[in-house]
Amino acid sequence: MASRTINNIALVGAGGNMGALVLKNLLKSSLKYNITIVSRLDSKSIFPEDPSITIKAGSYDSDSFLASAFSGTDAVVLALHFEAIPDMAIRLIKAAAAAGVKWIFPPEFGSDTGNEVMINVAPIHSLKVGIRNAIEELAKDHQGLKWVGVVTNPWLDWSLQKGMYEIDIPNRKATLLSGGTAKFNTTNLSTAALSIVRLLALPITSSSGPSLSDYGNRLVYISSFRTSQREILDSVQRVTGTSDSDWTITNRDAQEYIEEGAAKIANGDIWGMANVLYGSVMKGDMGGDYESAWGLSNTALGLPKEDLDESVRAALQDTSSRASSNVA
Numbered sequence: 001m002a003s004r005t006i007n008n009i010a011l012v013g014a015g016g017n018m019g020a021l022v023l024k025n026l027l028k029s030s031l032k033y034n035i036t037i038v039s040r041l042d043s044k045s046i047f048p049e050d051p052s053i054t055i056k057a058g059s060y061d062s063d064s065f066l067a068s069a070f071s072g073t074d075a076v077v078l079a080l081h082f083e084a085i086p087d088m089a090i091r092l093i094k095a096a097a098a099a100g101v102k103w104i105f106p107p108e109f110g111s112d113t114g115n116e117v118m119i120n121v122a123p124i125h126s127l128k129v130g131i132r133n134a135i136e137e138l139a140k141d142h143q144g145l146k147w148v149g150v151v152t153n154p155w156l157d158w159s160l161q162k163g164m165y166e167i168d169i170p171n172r173k174a175t176l177l178s179g180g181t182a183k184f185n186t187t188n189l190s191t192a193a194l195s196i197v198r199l200l201a202l203p204i205t206s207s208s209g210p211s212l213s214d215y216g217n218r219l220v221y222i223s224s225f226r227t228s229q230r231e232i233l234d235s236v237q238r239v240t241g242t243s244d245s246d247w248t249i250t251n252r253d254a255q256e257y258i259e260e261g262a263a264k265i266a267n268g269d270i271w272g273m274a275n276v277l278y279g280s281v282m283k284g285d286m287g288g289d290y291e292s293a294w295g296l297s298n299t300a301l302g303l304p305k306e307d308l309d310e311s312v313r314a315a316l317q318d319t320s321s322r323a324s325s326n327v328a
């Protein structure tokens with residue numbers, strides 16, 4: 001027997017990288033949701049028109065706006081830009097709790113913030129833990145309030161398009177960290193978004209299968225691939241019809257790479273964060289391979305099996321179609 005499901009969903013950040021794909025998947029779902037897009041007054045985001053969508057744009061400093069934005073909502077997905085972490089996220093969560101929301105998807109969607117090494121390596125990770133702790137504190141006064149945190153590691157397609165993972169495809173340059181053979185998990189952005197929609201589709205409780213309550217106050221680990229930097233580069237080479245001789249490939253010590261990022265951050269250069277986040281995932285002994293540590297929820301959520309070369313090809317095609325549409 002399964003209990004009722006989530007019907008009314010508020011999505012914050014619905015025009016962003018993650019939020020836009022969550023919205024797309026919600027609209028495609030056979031379950032008919034009432035979707036409230038909550039957005040800042042000065043937002044530049046453009047949202048699709050659909051009868052199931054209500055857009056509520058207003059000041060996040062206004063208690064009455066937030067109370068009306070979250071009124072009647074079962075679940076809130078916070079697909080928020082990193083600058084909103086933690087203060088704005090916590091403000092939104094407090095308002096959601098006061099409005100009676102029971103399920104919060106906090107802005108996780110990255111590295112394993114259940115791993116002490118990962119938590120300590122980057123300030124953003126401890127801020128994310130702080131958000132989860134704030135929800136549990138609020139639950140003392142708001143019975144039944146729970147969080148569900150989705151762990152994905154760096155998004156593969158998004159990262160390749162941005163030249164992250166130290167693989168610069170247009171310039172055919174790669175920097176392998178400590179040989180690039182350490183295994184880690186990585187998830188396509190579309191799969192990460194789909195996992196949230198699969199979680200939202202679960203019954204609240206069930207005696208015959210997975211339910212949302214199984215994931216209450218827990219991190220949910222999903223992954224498209226358990227792979228290595230060298231395997232991703234091999235795939236990029238297969239897809240682009242190139243080989244090592246076409247690339248400039250250098251090697252760097254992973255620890256030194258992370259420390260360089262930390263030093264940049266200490267000097268006020270936020271871009272050092274990329275070294276810290278990607279380096280800690282790729283180093284091999286810091287929690288990047290969470291599949292081996294905790295297992296995955298891919299099967300329970302019915303996520304599709306994916307092919308590395310197809311994912312790389314799709315990421316590169318998406319980049320080139322966006323580049324040509326920019327030119328037009």
Ligand SMILES: NC(=O)c1ccc[n+]([C@@H]2O[C@H](COP(=O)([O-])OP(=O)(O)OC[C@H]3O[C@@H](n4cnc5c(N)ncnc54)[C@H](OP(=O)(O)O)[C@@H]3O)[C@@H](O)[C@H]2O)c1
Nearest residue numbers: 013016017018039040043081084107108109110153154155
């Ligand atoms: N795993 C990865 O590779 C990876 C990469 C990037 C991000 N992430 C994580 O994924 C989550 C979502 O990131 P994202 O890249 O999808 O976000 P994003 O596209 O940068 O921003 C999402 C939305 O946040 C809102 N926003 C922007 N600045 C804000 C501010 N100062 N205060 C409040 N709201 C603001 C905007 O919505 P409105 O304009 O509608 O208000 C924006 O569309 C975060 O938890 C982030 O840590 C993971």
